[in-house]
Amino acid sequence: MEQDSNNNSLDKVRSHLQRECFNKLFIGGKFVEPIEREKLPTYYPATGELLHEFPRGKANDIYAAISAAERAWAEGAWAAMSAANRAEIVAKMAQGIEDNKEMLAEIEAADVGKPFRQAAMTLGGAANEGKYWCSLGKALDKEQDLPVNSGGGKGGLPPAEWNVVYRRDPIGVVGLISAWNYPLNVAFRKVCPALIAGNCAILKPSEIAGLSCMFIGKLAQDAGIPPGVFNIVTGDRDAGVALTMSPSVSMISFTGSSITGSKVMEACAPKLSQVALELGGKSALVVFDDTDLDKAVETTMKGFLTNGGQICTAHTRLIVQDNFKQPLLNRLKEELEKLPFCANPITEKNRGDRAWEDGKTDVVQPVVCDSQHKKILGFLDDAKAAGVEILTGGGVPDEKVVGHSGGYFIQPTVLVNVGQETDVWQKEVFGPVLSVRSFSSEDEAVLEANSTKFGLASTVMSSDPAKAMRVANRIRAGAVYATSTGEGILAEHPAVSRGGFGCSGVGRELGIGGLHEYTELKSVNYTGFSLADAKIESVE
Numbered sequence: 330m331e332q333d334s335n336n337n338s339l340d341k342v343r344s345h346l347q348r349e350c351f352n353k354l355f356i357g358g359k360f361v362e363p364i365e366r367e368k369l370p371t372y373y374p375a376t377g378e379l380l381h382e383f384p385r386g387k388a389n390d391i392y393a394a395i396s397a398a399e400r401a402w403a404e405g406a407w408a409a410m411s412a413a414n415r416a417e418i419v420a421k422m423a424q425g426i427e428d429n430k431e432m433l434a435e436i437e438a439a440d441v442g443k444p445f446r447q448a449a450m451t452l453g454g455a456a457n458e459g460k461y462w463c464s465l466g467k468a469l470d471k472e473q474d475l476p477v478n479s480g481g482g483k484g485g486l487p488p489a490e491w492n493v494v495y496r497r498d499p500i501g502v503v504g505l506i507s508a509w510n511y512p513l514n515v516a517f518r519k520v521c522p523a524l525i526a527g528n529c530a531i532l533k534p535s536e537i538a539g540l541s542c543m544f545i546g547k548l549a550q551d552a553g554i555p556p557g558v559f560n561i562v563t564g565d566r567d568a569g570v571a572l573t574m575s576p577s578v579s580m581i582s583f584t585g586s587s588i589t590g591s592k593v594m595e596a597c598a599p600k601l602s603q604v605a606l607e608l609g610g611k612s613a614l615v616v617f618d619d620t621d622l623d624k625a626v627e628t629t630m631k632g633f634l635t636n637g638g639q640i641c642t643a644h645t646r647l648i649v650q651d652n653f654k655q656p657l658l659n660r661l662k663e664e665l666e667k668l669p670f671c672a673n674p675i676t677e678k679n680r681g682d683r684a685w686e687d688g689k690t691d692v693v694q695p696v697v698c699d700s701q702h703k704k705i706l707g708f709l710d711d712a713k714a715a716g717v718e719i720l721t722g723g724g725v726p727d728e729k730v731v732g733h734s735g736g737y738f739i740q741p742t743v744l745v746n747v748g749q750e751t752d753v754w755q756k757e758v759f760g761p762v763l764s765v766r767s768f769s770s771e772d773e774a775v776l777e778a779n780s781t782k783f784g785l786a787s788t789v790m791s792s793d794p795a796k797a798m799r800v801a802n803r804i805r806a807g808a809v810y811a812t813s814t815g816e817g818i819l820a821e822h823p824a825v826s827r828g829g830f831g832c833s834g835v836g837r838e839l840g841i842g843g844l845h846e847y848t849e850l851k852s853v854n855y856t857g858f859s860l861a862d863a864k865i866e867s868v869e
């Protein structure tokens with residue numbers, strides 16, 4: 330019965346994937362076959378069945394996309410438009426995501442294994458975020474020719490005869506390389522600012538789960554993005570390497586693991602091209618003993634189980650005050666062992682992570698693919714060998730509990746008395762695995778929170794705002810949540826810039842600062858004529 334439901338829903342998704350955009354590369358405004366006509370497979374994480382085969386673009390396809398982008402850049406029409414006009418075109422793409430949300434959510438549910446409910450929610454978020462980026466088009470135009478205060482040479486300011494203005498120029502041909510965990514969201518968060526800033530772009534989605542990203546090509550075509558301004562080449566690492574190494578690509582915006590991020594930076598170093606890197610994390614949840622127990626349990630679960638733990642900001646290290654540890658762990662174990670598994674994500678319309686916000690049950694999704702499944706189980710084996718204690722979980726659920734066999738499921742796992750030097754404390758597991766340590770003082774809590782090389786996000790829970798603030802200010806992470814309720818942890822707003830400290834990244838995304846990442850700041854100094862004259866001449 331469960332198997333029939335999986336088969337029917339998979340067939341429905343396969344029928345969506347018959348469309349041209351899911352079977353070809355998007356280069357120079359057209360859907361084209363990859364030069365070597367090779368394909369890559371993607372599997373349904375809930376059952377391990379083949380979902381689709383998509384084009385494996387290689388270096389020569391990347392070069393074709395770069396040539397198309399270079400032609401569009403040299404022709405110059407896109408960069409010459411106002412940012413507000415470019416944003417109007419990009420806004421049509423954002424609307425296209427909203428209009429096709431159901432189909433895209435089914436595709437992401439089948440490709441990533443996330444419950445349909447959650448996929449639809451996050452895709453709605455991508456459409457809204459796109460609209461936010463578009464609202465920044467006008468803001469960017471207002472920043473053009475913004476006078477620098479001359480100040481007559483006094484107080485360290487430029488001399489009175491200087492008429493200096495700032496401009497924000499596009500960078501040129503930019504490469505956008507994205508991760509699989511929120512495929513379309515991660516990619517669209519790069520596409521919008523890159524295009525609105527006036528660049529010509531090549532997107533290389535993840536080979537693990539990137540099908541929904543291919544639809545962005547169709548949206549670009551329908552919106553009337555000029556040929557070559559936006560291109561998509563699907564493929565694996567080799568395509569990514571070709572994009573990063575090309576001397577014609579002046580910036581790489583990358584979202585992925587810290588290890589790959591460092592390789593991207595290395596590839597960009599000889600040509601000194603710009604990089605923006607959104608990388609991995611090992612975020613801490615610090616819980617003081619004055620926190621409400623129910624809220625602490627709920628926040629802990631949300632922190633490490635959202636998207637099956639496959640989120641860069643997953644709070645996978647619980648740092649709890651000594652005397653609060655046992656009550657919290659007892660309740661956590663009880664709640665986790667009640668959680669059902671998501672046997673068929675494609676049809677999972679009611680349950681899903683963050684479902685408790687609507688008073689509904691959460692559900693444990695499979696992890697994305699066989700290699701991630703094996704990698705996570707490897708972390709657990711190593712932890713067991715190192716003597717780490719398992720409070721709950723620790724392996725693969727019985728297929729009777731899931732409802733069928735073959736999926737990449739892992740039990741929600743809590744590891745206690747974890748050594749600070751162990752891999753499960755120091756490395757990103759990217760699955761439903763929580764490591765726990767405790768503290769006795771505020772200073773110790775801060776030391777524990779800052780005890781890894783990452784610094785993407787973290788949360789402090791306490792009913793004392795002054796204490797929460799003191800600790801939040803000492804945590805080294807790009808986004809810190811200080812909360813008595815846990816409400817809003819992991820939340821993002823497009824107007825709030827975010828990024829990583831340490832090995833979690835370079836640069837910031839979102840907000841006006843996120844748009845600036847895709848521009849070069851230029852000063853123009855007019856002397857001998859007034860700024861007004863210069864403007865009149867450039868209009869004529």
Ligand code: NAD
Pocket residue numbers: 506507508509510511515533534535536537564565566568569570573584585586587588589590592593607608609610640641642757759785829833834
């Ligand atoms: P990954 O690093 O394996 O791959 C990311 C992308 O890089 C893929 O498209 C891949 O094909 C490409 N790639 C691989 N090797 C490359 C190379 N040498 N040169 C150029 N490109 C190359 O990451 P992943 O497994 O796809 O994604 C999971 C990771 O992404 C996690 O570490 C997660 O924390 C991180 N992530 C970070 C954020 C953030 O905003 N900070 C958001 C989502 C995911």
